[in-house]
Amino acid sequence: MKPPVNCLLDPFRVYLSRPLLGLLLVASAAPAGAADAGDADALPPLPEPLTLQAALEAARPDHPDLLLAEAERDLALAEQASAEAVTGLRASAFAEGRYVEPSPLAPEPGSDDSRASLLLSKQLYDFGRTRSAVAAAEAGHAGRELAYLDAAYRQRLDIIASYLDVLLADLAFLVQNEAMAIVFVNLDEIRDRHELGQVSDVELLEQETRYQEVRIRRYRAQADQRAARVRLAEALGRPGELPSSLTPPSLAAIERELPGLQALQARVLEHNPAVRAARAGVEAGLQRLEAARAGRRPLLTGEVEAAEYAKDFGSRDEWRASVILEVPLLTGGTVKARVARARGELKRARAELARRQLELRQRLVDLFERIQVLQAQRDEAWTRQDYRDLYLDRSRSLYELEVETDLGDAMVESTRARLLAAQVDYQLLLAWAQLDALRGQEPLSVQARAPGEEGE
16 A cells, blocks of 8 residues: 655646636645745755755754753863862962061061962872762763753754644645635535525525635634744744745655564663763762762872072071871861762752653653554555545546536545645654654654655
């Protein structure tokens, strides 16, 4: 059984023989919002027609979610640099101007007792404090890198979903557009018959009411077209730049074989960026706890000082080198407080990891079952579309033989079947993209290209 044809703009049926019906379709086929393309700063305009791959590549990197994740990553990197700087070499220059009244017994009778000195110091060993702090900062930075990757995946999924919504909105508009055209033609015939006295006022008003109902649905579908394009422009970071025409994406991604649930679960729990970021958070918490406990350990520091004095006494050294061992005896409860805080943060990180794993397991099961249902539903959608296409061919043949038939209704139902088939295909495509992201893969990184694009 052949798959549904991915054709969005097919309102101009060659079998339309009624001029009024064809005229209505031609006048209403342009998508809403096509002329509202605005400036996108200095970026090149979106290509026309727009493909899914081009949309993904045209997305701006300054999306708020990405900027927030990037800021968190930069903060983690700064924290890592701060932890590493503890053991760095420090140099300080001191200058002190002093005026004194010397004792009569002082060997130097002058009042100028100024001095200048240069002090070099370096922490030599802290018995694990810095090592744990640096390890905690590195783990925190790795977690933020993974969180940024997760944000990038979520932005890509948002673009894919918005792109597919535009395609479906266009198809939904075609259904309502054809339905209104058919009802208008029928209304025009009933008006002619009413003038001839063949139709009552009640029958005329009944058809008028039906036309108004279909007309409202068409306007709603047209509004949905614009709203869907606005959402896509926002997802791309290009507000106001509304694409007029979109190319249906390749459906190669949905032809993949679905792996077993257990294998998927193992893959997701191991490679999902959010879970990996949570694991990095736990590792950072463990290292922070170790660093807090190390606050009770000694601290070994080396110092070298060179000085110049206005007065020269025999007890004053021009330079000196020292190794200082500091052993904490009482910390006033500061170490205990830091340890308690680190334990709380570690407990929170472990709970966050457990929560993410629980959510991902449930989400994976829901997505796994959804893909299976959609795969079965796709077969049903193909069958319905084949039936509607054959039914339309029969209705067209009878119409050409001037036999009374329901050609107009058959046209609408054929387009509606195409819409339903596209809904199933695109829901399945989005589900596979979501599954890719869960497994730690870039959603539709290869399959996003339309047929005929480079790389297919």
